[in-house]
Amino acid sequence: MLRRTVPFAFAAFKCPPVLNEPMDNFEPGSASAQGTLAACQAVRGEVRECPIIIGGKPYTSSNVIKAIMPSDHQVQIAKSYNATPELAKKAVEAAVEASKEWSQVPFRDRAAIFYKTAHLLSTKYRHEMRAVTMLGQSKNPWQAEIDCVAEACDFIRWNIHFAEELYAQQPRSVSNSGVWNTTDYRPLEGFVSAITPFNFTAIAANLAGTPALMGNTVVWKPSPTAVLSNYLMYKIMEEAGLPAGVINFVPCEPTVMDSAVNADPRLAAVVFTGSTRVFTEINKNVFSRLEAYNNFPRISGETGGKDFHLVHPSADIKHVAACTLRGAFEFQGQKCSACSRLYVPKSCWKELKALLIKGQKQIKMGQPDDFKSFMCAVIDETSFNKNKKYIDIAKADASNYEIVVGGKCDKTRGYFVEPTIIESKDPRAQLMREEIFGPVLTVFVYDDSKPAYWKEVCELVDSTTKYGLTGAVFSSERAPIREADKYLRYAAGNYYVNDKCTGAVVGQQPFGGSRLSGSNDKPGAGQFVTRFVSARSIKEGFDVTPTISYPHQLPDVYTL
Template sequence: MSVPTANLATFKIPAVTNEPMKTYSSGSAERAGLEAALKELRGQVPLDIPCIVNGEEVRTGIIEKQVMPHEHKTIVCNYHNADEVLVTKAIDGALAAKQDWENTPFNDRAAIFLKAADLISTKYRYKIMAATMLGQGKNAWQAEIDSAAETCDFLRFGVKYAEELYTVQPPQNSNGTWNRTEYRPLEGFVFAVSPFNFTAIGANLVGAPVLMGNVCVWKPAPAATYASYIVYQIMREAGLPAGVIQFIPGPAPEVVGQVLKHPDFAALHFTGSTHVFRKLWKDIGNNIENYKSYPRIVGETGGKNFHMVHKTGNVKSVVHNTIRSAFEYQGQKCSACSRAYFPDNLWPEIKAGLIEAHKRLQVGSVEDFKNFMGPVINQQSFDKIKGYIDWAKSDAESEIIAGGSYDDSVGYFVQPTIIVTTNPKSRTMMEEIFGPIVTIYVYKADEYESTLDLVANSSAYALTGALFSQDRYATILGANKLRHAAGNFYINDKCTGAVVGQQPFGGGRASGTNDKAGSASILSRFVSPRSIKESFVDLDDFVYPSNLA
């Protein structure tokens, strides 16, 4: 049955602010709560995670494993992969749920999202953090800012931005008429493909379109299956009807093939590799004549993010921000600093600072709260990063000044590695690595402007970048020169750490469509506006006034 339209003419959502961060310092209540959650999850593994289709658990028997990256012999969960038949059932189920969800008033959709955020903030905070730590290799702080705080922020600010979007209405009405804009959900279903590195991104990839009245088929990243499953369960507990989100882990060829050939495919919401995103875009293009409408394609992929330092840069700030940006969460952030350009007048001091800071970096189990870094996500990633380190060791133009070792005997551990190159277009300056490696090019301090051109034009990516300068004219020049080199640009701050409600996130070039997660702009991609004009005065005649004698 259809859900009746609400009688609420207007309403005001609760005030939205960023989720307060907890510190997890020794002896704190939150440290105790998180340690208990980690212990509880340890006692439950391996978990059995089904597909969820039309609100029902489905166990296909096609089993894959999600392991603990810091202890890869331990299985977090065995999850059931969807096959082609189940994917088709999920799509059909989503379409069957579409009408009632589309007709659900915004205040009711908003209530579900606000409740889900409160559930994460309180009841499930430590559970979802423990899942992110053990399943995705994050330390306590990184799990807090991701699975707890940012997930809450995406859900709450999404409601705030949706409220703002709905209020954008035509400013003029001719006499006797009333104009208005209806922000309809898309005609069809949305396909969300989420990455391993942020639990919050998975929540937003499905949350943004669903908040706007769409139904969604969700393929979570294999290495984030359990945390994604918790997000799904929380949404259901908050009141999301069955079928609105279909949770279908599965191998990409089977899932994607079924989705992209369906005539009701309406949008792709993607975060992942550039290679995969481009392949999906091509496949959508090749199927374009099969679709009822032109699908929306929204994606954020990789980056080759930079720190550019002027000769007036504050050395201490440069050192600390570069260490954090390059090595927090093992460099596995789309925004991580992977290339740096330091002036020769500051280089001796910066080098000494980096080496000293590097000595303080502890790498190991995420369950030991003293460790700044944990493991990389899996064997494939470990082998790729190891290959770059081995290449740098043999490259005549590269020198490893810190780190350079690795060990996968227990977990996928790579020591944070700092490379200095004399070639600004070496492999590690140009190629995305997605691991704890930063490569530095030392330029002549009086060649600032030409080096800005080098930074701006030497990468296919344009996600994040940072400029460190105490000279305002140099800052202005740098900001202008680097205008198209980064979608998120930071001045005297690291190139990681975008906060929902403060720095909408996304980049251009090969980094994605720059639709800015955490803003009203991305929500607009998942609606199809309808302009409505209602006339209150009948038209007496068709003749123009100029036709009259």
């Protein structure tokens, strides 16, 4: 563990200015393109071992996780292991033990470790991290770059900046008052449970890394379909100097995480990204055990969405088409923010429909390391079957749904679902309400000849689903934008005007929604780091108290 003895460990310091990580463009023949292709070839050529890591030591079990390429499911790229309940409990003990020293490590030292993590990620490991994310999570190079490199580095660097700002927030003291007031932003007492998703390597790094940055120790359950990139992220943190036991890498079944980790009395917080169903179960299980915990555990989560594009008749229709195709189909619609419902005025539908069909037919589906691929496969067979189920619902109900374009599904080599656009006559039909989490966009064409059509469609958008994650409004006129903002204030935690509903940038558009889309703790903003500290107010007095009398009782009635 770190014990710094040099004098500047106890002096004031200032973190470097923070900027968002620049992104490579992968021009043909460029170093970024060639380096990434070479790294992909290396990943394809071996099955990498990703053991459980507890207290810095590797462990295995008989419950093997085979990490395959979603776009080529005959190719295995990694082997990991599900922890037994005994190993998961061992990870909790390792985290609690490591907390004794890590919670005392100065912020400067913690920040230095994570600054180095971001530096290693953006330099030495840039190509490799892109490759494992591309092949393991089925992302084209651009989608991998904006995720596992740029956003991951942004989360790390911006969170250091936000932590510095938080620590600087101190209560008012007057120098001649005889009192000095300070706030100690303590790490939480206990350990943090981090449960991370497959779709963003950056989110995994953020959910496991941010509690550690703030002085906590972590038991990290990665997604089994992102185990290779997540393990590499852990190893980069380790290389950067993260002490053993601060983060414990524990792939396991959800039931093991619940019974062996989240049920431990020393649980201080759960941080989660995933489905609404799972987050609901986590909340229920934690709340049912409140009397068993040493503290009230904090629960922070970002879950699903049924995200919308709402088009006004004045909108630039070509712009709407481009934004919608990107928002609905990039990364196969597997972003929590992906556009999955589109509201179009009847007067514009013919033009927009033609543009969407034209654009859909230009989208190339293929392998992640084919740089011509815009889309790749969905993450696994479960996802493939779910997407196919919803498409089949539309095909079977011709009275309500029309397949505008797409609808083909093929899992012969990989789990490929064609980008699909479906028109629904019922604005509250199943495909307009339920999250599909794939490349399926459902359209409702509203009648814009009615006198109060805009108010009516805004209220429809707001009330159709239980989610409140992202949404976008397109209009060239200001009055409809202002009116939509009023009616849709709670419909989206990330709300866009004349832009697609995906692509939030750390430090610029902090991400998260409410309703059944999560706790809206806004990763990418200063409020997120506050979830992992417990403030202690300290008052130090310099005066001597001469009496126990109150002012109105002077001269002294009571003497000592």
